[in-house]
Amino acid sequence: MVASNWCPETSIKPDYSTRSFLPQTVARLTICYLLVLIMFQILILLLLALLNFHSTYGQHHASHYYGKYLGSLSPNSVHSVKGKVYAVNETAIFIEDFSYDGAGPDAYFWAGSSPSPDINGFIIPDSLGRYAVLKGYSNQNVLLNLPKGRTLQSIRWISIWCRSFTADFGHIKIPANFDPPKPINLGPIKGLAHGVSASAVIIMDAKTLFIKNLYYDGAAPDAFFLVGTGNKPHPRGQKVPDETNSLEKLHGYSGADIWLRLPRGLTVMDIDWFGLYCITYREDFGNVRVPKNLNVPPDYVFLESKVEPFMSCLTIFPGLMQISWEVRDQEIFFQLEGKVEPNQYLAFGLSGSSERPEMIGADVAVTFYDTLTSSVQVVDYTLKHKSQCAPQSYSGACPDDLTLGGRQDLIMISGNYLNGYLKSIYKRNIITGDPNADQDILPDEYATIVAAIGPVNSRRQAAYHNIKYTRANDLPIRIAFNKIPLNRNCSSLNTDNVISSSIRSPIKSRAWKQEKIRDTNILRAQIGPAGGDRGYTAITGLQSWGIAWWVNGKLIPEIVVQRGKNYTFIVEGGNDPSNQAQYHPLYITDNREGGGGQDPSMLDTPGHRVFAGVSFNRGVPDPNPGAGRYCEWKHRSGIDRANEVDSVEEYKETLRLDCKPGSPAIFTWTPDDKTPDVVYYQCYTHRNLGWKILVSSSFKLTYSLNLIAILISLLLLL
Numbered sequence: 001m002v003a004s005n006w007c008p009e010t011s012i013k014p015d016y017s018t019r020s021f022l023p024q025t026v027a028r029l030t031i032c033y034l035l036v037l038i039m040f041q042i043l044i045l046l047l048l049a050l051l052n053f054h055s056t057y058g059q060h061h062a063s064h065y066y067g068k069y070l071g072s073l074s075p076n077s078v079h080s081v082k083g084k085v086y087a088v089n090e091t092a093i094f095i096e097d098f099s100y101d102g103a104g105p106d107a108y109f110w111a112g113s114s115p116s117p118d119i120n121g122f123i124i125p126d127s128l129g130r131y132a133v134l135k136g137y138s139n140q141n142v143l144l145n146l147p148k149g150r151t152l153q154s155i156r157w158i159s160i161w162c163r164s165f166t167a168d169f170g171h172i173k174i175p176a177n178f179d180p181p182k183p184i185n186l187g188p189i190k191g192l193a194h195g196v197s198a199s200a201v202i203i204m205d206a207k208t209l210f211i212k213n214l215y216y217d218g219a220a221p222d223a224f225f226l227v228g229t230g231n232k233p234h235p236r237g238q239k240v241p242d243e244t245n246s247l248e249k250l251h252g253y254s255g256a257d258i259w260l261r262l263p264r265g266l267t268v269m270d271i272d273w274f275g276l277y278c279i280t281y282r283e284d285f286g287n288v289r290v291p292k293n294l295n296v297p298p299d300y301v302f303l304e305s306k307v308e309p310f311m312s313c314l315t316i317f318p319g320l321m322q323i324s325w326e327v328r329d330q331e332i333f334f335q336l337e338g339k340v341e342p343n344q345y346l347a348f349g350l351s352g353s354s355e356r357p358e359m360i361g362a363d364v365a366v367t368f369y370d371t372l373t374s375s376v377q378v379v380d381y382t383l384k385h386k387s388q389c390a391p392q393s394y395s396g397a398c399p400d401d402l403t404l405g406g407r408q409d410l411i412m413i414s415g416n417y418l419n420g421y422l423k424s425i426y427k428r429n430i431i432t433g434d435p436n437a438d439q440d441i442l443p444d445e446y447a448t449i450v451a452a453i454g455p456v457n458s459r460r461q462a463a464y465h466n467i468k469y470t471r472a473n474d475l476p477i478r479i480a481f482n483k484i485p486l487n488r489n490c491s492s493l494n495t496d497n498v499i500s501s502s503i504r505s506p507i508k509s510r511a512w513k514q515e516k517i518r519d520t521n522i523l524r525a526q527i528g529p530a531g532g533d534r535g536y537t538a539i540t541g542l543q544s545w546g547i548a549w550w551v552n553g554k555l556i557p558e559i560v561v562q563r564g565k566n567y568t569f570i571v572e573g574g575n576d577p578s579n580q581a582q583y584h585p586l587y588i589t590d591n592r593e594g595g596g597g598q599d600p601s602m603l604d605t606p607g608h609r610v611f612a613g614v615s616f617n618r619g620v621p622d623p624n625p626g627a628g629r630y631c632e633w634k635h636r637s638g639i640d641r642a643n644e645v646d647s648v649e650e651y652k653e654t655l656r657l658d659c660k661p662g663s664p665a666i667f668t669w670t671p672d673d674k675t676p677d678v679v680y681y682q683c684y685t686h687r688n689l690g691w692k693i694l695v696s697s698s699f700k701l702t703y704s705l706n707l708i709a710i711l712i713s714l715l716l717l718l
């Protein structure tokens, strides 16, 4: 723009034919072109800076650093060996896209210290730590740990070696004086203000910093762990979450040892300094410099998430969930992975029916990232009924150790959770010897499988799934676990471009309007659906099993009652204890979740007091007063329309009431002065079916209380 004002001539061709070149014209033209040139260069510099910024703060570094590159496996064999080898640290290597046809009779990962591969070596166990003959690999990532006592510095080569034929199928050489990646101590932080100091800042891996013996008085208004580029700290750096993963301003430390992880996308290669910094006052409290050309281990969490130890893999929900497996003798190894939120589970197992996917009777593994313990869990489940686990009657969808005669038979090998991507590796015996809770796996025969994704409840147990295989939508998936040829039909789930859109966290969904009941003393309670993403779970913030109380035709209404008045409950939630999925006696308690029958010894103790619906005979609870015939609000069309409608009223239009013969249970309840202001109507057998009762004092009572208060204040005044 500026240049065009300076160069009017450029748009008008100078008249060369006249040969009367004016010197000014030449000068102006020169200036003009110089200016254009300078502008162009500035533009290029700006572009470069922008690009540089992007590569510094982009994902590229983080998603490709596997350690120090050693080279490609030399493909000198007929067994199609290939792969790129990286040194992870002194004792581990990572092979990207490893392939091997598996045809050698006696082949191992093999390493030694002679000049080139020969019989003087030792076996490196495979990704799962097994010293077994190698099977086939097909473009899989492999992470190998050297046996105890061995280091990369002490070996000269790693080979795919066939012992019986003393044949090298492919190898990589390790240079003499090899310097493997290792943690680097950046030195102490010498504090500049607020009592800040640390005896060492150590880079543990590309994303993890260990701060030793950290002090800070916690008094600054706006201090953070900050990282950035340039030669000294400045407020445009990026905040690093503290050791509790919080990005709030820093609290005080007195001699703490803490681990920090750089925020998403950032590695230590992208930063020039780390420090404690007060943003408002632009004040540096103390920092350390991060050198260039770091030779540090890759982010271990990320690396583990990239490992694919099994050749057989099947996509279950495209972009969301897949299962890999391998049978070795009497054991079967599984890797279950998927895109889920914390506290959301992946479940995979054998169907309850050999013909079709059937949840009832299924034997499944449930895995999830437990935010309470910050760990990945794998739990052996049996789905006896389509209901929440009710261990007192050995019914529902329960962990095997809570079923009659069952036990946990899954052994977890590893698990990790990173950026919404969950992966668990576990194994079991093909025949567990736990016939009450497990099915046998016959590796050469086809078995029908089931799979689901859903939330875990406050007891860390699987609640009702959000998605699963249904007969309507999917053909049954059948797997013969040992079938040859094995095939891999999976693509990496752990990439940022895969977006898990179909699973929403129910808790985050906007709730329907909470319904209320007041001015009536007849309350009729029946069972009905929980209202999908916007019903029970969204309203209460608690995890639903898919069913809930409907009172006077409303989904979990808030019931307003007055002390001293009589209320009659007419309950139609089922009275046949042998059918636990339809046995829902109602009772009133101060416990938010109910399900008191699951742990009768806790009933009527603080935190789970009982106000009505359960009677006690010599301390033994009896839910009969609240157990009547079974009535259920069912979907008219057989399909839950919860996510298509905007209110409970509209939802109810899609339902119809279906009652079994028999008579309802009827009990009366009179809240009194001892009743707390908030109690709950709940189900005796299952947790999280009911909701609040707000207890208020009648006008008279409030009036008299007020009067007393006024009298007391008057007395005090006197």
Ligand SMILES: *[C@@H]1O[C@H](CO)[C@@H](O)[C@H](O)[C@H]1NC(C)=O
Residues within 6 Å of the ligand: 088, 089, 090, 091, 092, 143, 145, 300, 303
């Ligand atoms: C080296 O890397 C392996 C693989 O991630 C890991 O198991 C091991 O703990 C690391 N060693 C050290 C000393 O950190």
Ligand SMILES: *[C@@H]1O[C@H](CO)[C@@H](O)[C@H](O)[C@H]1NC(C)=O
Residues within 6 Å of the ligand: 315, 318, 489
């Ligand atoms: C692989 O999976 C995709 C979708 O999950 C499916 O469409 C395709 O048929 C599968 N291929 C094989 C060879 O099983």
Ligand SMILES: *[C@@H]1O[C@H](CO)[C@@H](O)[C@H](O)[C@H]1NC(C)=O
Residues within 6 Å of the ligand: 565, 566, 668, 670
């Ligand atoms: C409430 O019920 C009790 C017995 O169930 C009865 O004795 C009492 O008179 C009732 N009170 C009112 C106000 O109806």
